[in-house]
Amino acid sequence: MFWYVATWARVLYADHIDLARLAGIQVMELRVAFIGMGNVGRAFVRLLQGKRAELAKQYGIRLVVTAIVTARHGSVVSATGLDLDAAAERISSGRSIEGLSGSGPVRDAAEAIERCTADVLFETTPLNPFDGEPATSHIHQALLRGISAVTANKGPVAHGYRRLSQLAANRGAMFRFEGTVMDGCPVFNLAEYCLPGARILSFTGVLNSTSNLILTGMEDGRSMQECLAEAQRLGIAEADPGYDLDGWDTAIKALALANVLMEVDGQAGIAERAGIRDLTLEEVRTAMTQGHAIKLVARAEVSPAGANISVGPERVPRSSVLGGVRGTSNVLVLKTDVMGEIAIVENDPGIDQTAYALLSDMITIHDALVRRAKL
């Protein structure tokens, strides 16, 4: 029975590849490496499994997995390609992936990145937000080898954007990071692909899901501690909750946005940072009875010296686009020179939306590789 299902799946898959060929879509092997296989990495693998037929049919993508590096399930490379389903099954049942058919073991991420052949590296290791490591080093190493890098880690974009994007350009690779702010909701791609000829002058956003979930909960009369515990249960809070509550996560996301979205010669800097820790239930409830909501708001504006970022709690009208996002939802408002003001809202995101960001970046890179192959 297992053999039958596996064969059937393979036939179905081959069929999609043929359909893609018939439709004139160039079917291309995309060699991928995974560094990190935590919640985000595993959600991404599930998404790839679910979308396998569609990716083949619509984009002509055939994945070949050449490396998987995990913290607790071993690390392997493969020249011929790993069985992703078998690897996922082993990881989800707590076993090691070492010894998988066609694989050889590696010591660590650095060795895997050095030895694997890949078009795209997915970096999803846990992050030190203050220096962006080890993600930045992994990405740097991959780009040096001409391997495009995709990450949902905001650290490398906040701390190393210019250096890494320049390196990517020099090596004919891409550095993509849609998942670093507002998960897979288009933010960087929106600015890059949908606002040609327009300049972004300033932005405002509610970018931290944990703070927003807490503030929404406090409006319903629950305590900050109680709401934080809920965020932790949902798996959206940072390991150190101070990182959410004191505005660090918001500030680093704003820094990443300012680096990429604003044409500044100077360095983007955080002028002010405050969090929600000292807000009382009474303040939140009073604002509400007056038609307002308290939100942890990031603001950035271009100045001659660079971009100035400030983060802090603000009272905003409940019927405004900033005041309307509730729970884990996020919003980013962009003010432009010729397209006026637009806002993008992400409703109730979870880990699957972060995984989607990686898929979206992967397809962008694949499209670029297909175009290059045609030149």
Place this chain on the structure above:
Amino acid sequence: MFWYVATWARVLYADHIDLARLAGIQVMELRVAFIGMGNVGRAFVRLLQGKRAELAKQYGIRLVVTAIVTARHGSVVSATGLDLDAAAERISSGRSIEGLSGSGPVRDAAEAIERCTADVLFETTPLNPFDGEPATSHIHQALLRGISAVTANKGPVAHGYRRLSQLAANRGAMFRFEGTVMDGCPVFNLAEYCLPGARILSFTGVLNSTSNLILTGMEDGRSMQECLAEAQRLGIAEADPGYDLDGWDTAIKALALANVLMEVDGQAGIAERAGIRDLTLEEVRTAMTQGHAIKLVARAEVSPAGANISVGPERVPRSSVLGGVRGTSNVLVLKTDVMGEIAIVENDPGIDQTAYALLSDMITIHDALVRRAKL
């Protein structure tokens, strides 16, 4: 003095072209034709004038205007290129453009489209919303000749999307229409460029600025007539206000969205359409005191037979993303298979945002032409 300024401007312009060359940007002539020179057309020309240096420097675009067709200022074609500034000056001072240096007169749009050499045609004539003419015919004629077409007219997208986009593909041209829904706020581009690998399952939107301005005004205690007069003063109301008030504009925009955004084999159809005409001040004010807003909402969902669209007034929470758009603002909420729910909001749009849509589409087409030239 005039000579000095003109020469200086030319030097500055040439300088930008050189800068573009130095930066490795391919400088390309883009031959453009304008059919219609009403409010939208003129706002677009102003935008092109304001962005001339940036377009040259950043995108390597050098515009050559080969035809301008107007209803009241004459119509001309030119093989060598028209002086756009001189044409704009004549139109704004109420004179005819016929006799402009290097131009010859033409009878009508059909003759101009037949005779001009152009890469892109901008179609901004007044529209019959029920059959999409004459815009659809102009676009059809241009595409037949392999000329890409850009329009802010929703009729051709609601009524002829499949036929026109198929024709464009067959002739190696593009059919772009970002300005048909929510002006230049990315809607079609958002779906095309920023949601790769995701499917749109349904959408909800507040899409008609006039109705929304009226409903917001009624919340402040003003009558429907008074608010409609304001919309007319602002130049945003349709010539026949029933078209806004009875939900036709919203329905046709929803039809355009459904045609393009949803993968349906069948035809998108309007199952229900109601407007705001019969709403009373009391209903609007009562909803408000209960924390709600009445909005003219479009909803579309994929069904096995196609996409079903319904348009009608709805009570929504004021602190929701649909309830939060006020005045002329619009919002579109997209529900997807793997990226959850996102919304895009356009704040207080005007005619300049419609003009931006044409610019955005023009740059998209130019990029495609540059890529093709490299193949």
